[in-house]
Amino acid sequence: MLGRLTISEVRPRTPNGCPAKAAVGETVPVAADVFRDGHDLVAARVAWRPVGDKAWRLEPLQPTGNDRFEGTLQPDLVGAHEFRIEAWTDRPATWHHHVAAKTAVGDDVSVEIEEGIALFARLARSAAGAEIRAALTSVVELLRSGASPLTVPPASLEMASAVPDPIDRTNSAKFRLWVDRSQARFAAWYEFFPRSEGGFTGASERLASIAAMGFDTVYLPPIHPIGLTARKGPNNTTESGPDDPGSPWAIGSPEGGHTAIDPGLGTENDFRAFLLAARAHGLEVALDYALQCSPDHPWVTEHPEWFRHRPDGSIRYAENPPKKYQDIYPLEFWPAEEADRKALWQACLGVIEHWMAFGIRTFRVDNPHTKPLAFWEWLIAEVQRRDPEVVFLAEAFTRPKVMAALAEVGFSQSYTYFTWRTWAGELREYLEELAHGPTVDFMRPHFWPNTPDILGGQLRNGPPAAFASRAVLAALLTPLYGIYSGYELNENEPASERNEEYLHSEKYELKSRDWDSPDTLAPLLTELNTVRRRHRAFQELRTIRFHGTHGNDALLAFSKTAPDGSDAMLVIVNLDPHGPQAATLDLDLSVLGLEADDTYEVCDELTGETYHWTGAHPWVRLDPAAGQVAHVLRIGATLPPGPVA
């Protein structure tokens, strides 16, 4: 049997009932369709709490048209939460509407006054809170005194409307909401290979520069012993020499597997010292969680049942015909015996627990889409039960629905297709999907202009302006972004025309870099990270809105605002690193808090320059040759009408 009111299309939610996601301090939009039969008005609120709490916290929902009700909640604790929508007939407002309409045409309302007295007296009895009860009782007295029902104070009416009427109060099903710490939704990552810095000790010396650029997370490729069997040589060749370090993703050697440290990087104590140094610089360290084994991994001999054997007795190596990856054995996540499955999954959980004991709380997960979704749902829940602060980033460059499903089953953050979106139309379409589509309730996009695997698009043999432009986009389009080191030095040499690899990829070789190069983008990255921290607008994804550039697909104009509208930022990016681009903009002033004829100040946070603009159609031009790749404009004060300088 249905409830007295209908409550449906509740947000936030995921397609298959997994928890939606929020973060501490986030303003989380909540919405539902709420309606009932007939013409009476209805009222609704969201009740929410951390799982285990007795008391519900309450926030009102407001009607926004077409039977939709909307509001927000702001979690302040990490962990599992639940919420439900509560709705009831708003009899005080319906009554008031009724008496006002009758009074307006001179009808007698004496019976309505009696009905009002009964209504407010009844609600006063069921209201929680002495203040509300007193207000409703004074309405009863006012009506009894013979005063016009139209003199009931609006504030008292509003209080009465907010009392859930026990006659037909209806609660929706409970929905789950997982709350992460705030870094899960707002962070700037920097990826680098400690081995190129001489191991953990040398890598520690890089931390000051990374922190100075404003990054808050350093992510390290796998730090474990690397297999010797079929070890890859420079540029992904199948022959390696004795000095070739091999790919860190070919995990495991006689020196250990996923819980060991590559002796070339240092000892456990060196690693602990590195972690301490990072913490001293305010940097969090993220480790790579790559569930695969080199043929030399201890599990291969200790647990052959965790691998798939072929009819000839060999273990199946990774293969995507005609490509072969003889240096990597995939794990068999569904072995024939249930006991083997449980043991493997527990071992995988043990790896996380091992590094959590070092204080690691962020894991970047390699290729999660090649492991079962059921495994991730189990693993992430187990880990976050141990510590709800743990964050997982899914490196799944796969099909859209699989990517979304990984986010749904628990991944905190997701790599995206950003790397393959270059021009304004496709960037806009993709951001609309990420920020305004249904996945925004549970999938947090993490933008990377490059990774050790991907040197893409305009960065390939690209000029410094390409690196600058893509950095602005990654840093300002989404609250989560990261770069792989070398980006700031405009490293742009592709391995070939056939794939997206770097020439002399650091995956197979040590890299030596000139960090003091005068061409470094470090100052721009520092600016971007500063402006991201300074402006609440850039910590939001949902508030992004796009503005017209007169059909110029090489200019992207977008704005972001703080949830309360207090901070409005407008960004215009030249997507063409090879020449100047100009356009008359077509701004949607309403989302910037402006009126059509306003003259207003815009301050470029990158250059410090201030302009005065009037109306929705300013003209902009960005010339990379003059060092201009973007305007990052704070919308400032509105100026009085009249001639301006």
Added chain:
Amino acid sequence: MLGRLTISEVRPRTPNGCPAKAAVGETVPVAADVFRDGHDLVAARVAWRPVGDKAWRLEPLQPTGNDRFEGTLQPDLVGAHEFRIEAWTDRPATWHHHVAAKTAVGDDVSVEIEEGIALFARLARSAAGAEIRAALTSVVELLRSGASPLTVPPASLEMASAVPDPIDRTNSAKFRLWVDRSQARFAAWYEFFPRSEGGFTGASERLASIAAMGFDTVYLPPIHPIGLTARKGPNNTTESGPDDPGSPWAIGSPEGGHTAIDPGLGTENDFRAFLLAARAHGLEVALDYALQCSPDHPWVTEHPEWFRHRPDGSIRYAENPPKKYQDIYPLEFWPAEEADRKALWQACLGVIEHWMAFGIRTFRVDNPHTKPLAFWEWLIAEVQRRDPEVVFLAEAFTRPKVMAALAEVGFSQSYTYFTWRTWAGELREYLEELAHGPTVDFMRPHFWPNTPDILGGQLRNGPPAAFASRAVLAALLTPLYGIYSGYELNENEPASERNEEYLHSEKYELKSRDWDSPDTLAPLLTELNTVRRRHRAFQELRTIRFHGTHGNDALLAFSKTAPDGSDAMLVIVNLDPHGPQAATLDLDLSVLGLEADDTYEVCDELTGETYHWTGAHPWVRLDPAAGQVAHVLRIGATLPPGPVA
């Protein structure tokens, strides 16, 4: 714990888990997102059955891109059905893809052949059906014989793919599907007031003409005794004379309530004779189910607890300030006492049962949106448990979400906003929503160009061409449509400019009509009902597609096709009854089964004329002054290239 495969976004379904709807003989689209981790291919099917059957019926689903799988099912029994999606890893196809890729580059596949032998042998053991087992066993023998794996017959591979692999076969949750008789989705209704024909006996004499026009359902406004208290006079005046018949919707007098017959119409036996006459003409009779009472209804004295009393002791009459309906008391569907609620709901069910005993199987429900959704969910389920052939039409001209919710909880058919959609753009947008939006799974739109309450838009003081044009739209845009009698006589006089009532509305007066008028639209209605029956395309809603009219908003061009593509109809309607309209069309030839350069025959089913068109841009002109309001074109044979007459 999730299954091995992910199955989500299943269609058909409703937002809150009520049954989706289908009808006997309908080709019902079924779809789901189906995917798993990794790169292996997956296969899926739909398993469905009448509730209570043991055996599932099975239909394959095919991948259509982006991890979507689609297929159809065709129910042949009325009543409750259930279905689920079943999916598994398609190891035969994955294996074949793998060996083909390796063979192409000359790699050794001897281990793959061993794997194939094991795979096909295993599937042969779990396959249902001797034929399939034999085919898979012969694949095993073929591979054992040393033949190339590429020689495995495609038909055998396909059979193997269709065997649900027990290793990871995953079943979705069960979804409910309610199957109505076919008339629930395809019918032509004719509404008339028997009292204007002198009661049931006179009304019987109208049936031959109604049947001759091709209608299949006659719907009668309430046939019950009408209250005297506050009875309405002509043109909805509050004063009535002794000869004024009153509104049939003011139900109940000392002569009885919802189970009685107005003596002015005849006796129960007269009604039975009318039903027999209707059946003899192939007409089904639909009754009005209007759950409200005149102040003289027996329930008012027998069951005062079913009405809402005001503080002064009076019963609350219907009121929407400043409007008052003193001749109608609403029922209180949630009285304070649960026992009273149960008794009232049972009494309402009793009314339906009473008329079912007369053989009535179709009810048009008056104002269902002013009664609780929970009531309808209960009532319709109770009735359809007694007889699944019963059909309910919801007369709910209310907000979109309430309208959809009524359909979701069980109404078979729904009145719509068609009456207020006049021009091509708004008609197109509305049909796209009805035919291609999510409600198509459970809401069947029923188009009425007029009702006794609504003389709207171009019909008000409109010329015959307006009536012709709106009849074509109603009859051909959706499988369900109806007219209220007098429409064929172009009755066009509005009561006032302020509302949509008819002047001298039949709701308050008897009407005398000249059925032999030479201006009757009966020939057009006959043509429309004939073409609807002849063409399966017009029995479909989902296959509607719109075609360009070069921006002319006064011309609507749409096509419909049979689900198997065998029947393609193209309709062009002039929406402007006052003058000719012309346009160069922009046809989407692919939906008509044509190629860009084809020359093809089009036959106008209204005029019998045949044209030869080439390409996507024929020119059309429709002049109402010449009797042309629409082309109803059957897309005929494609002609050989070359000059045509």
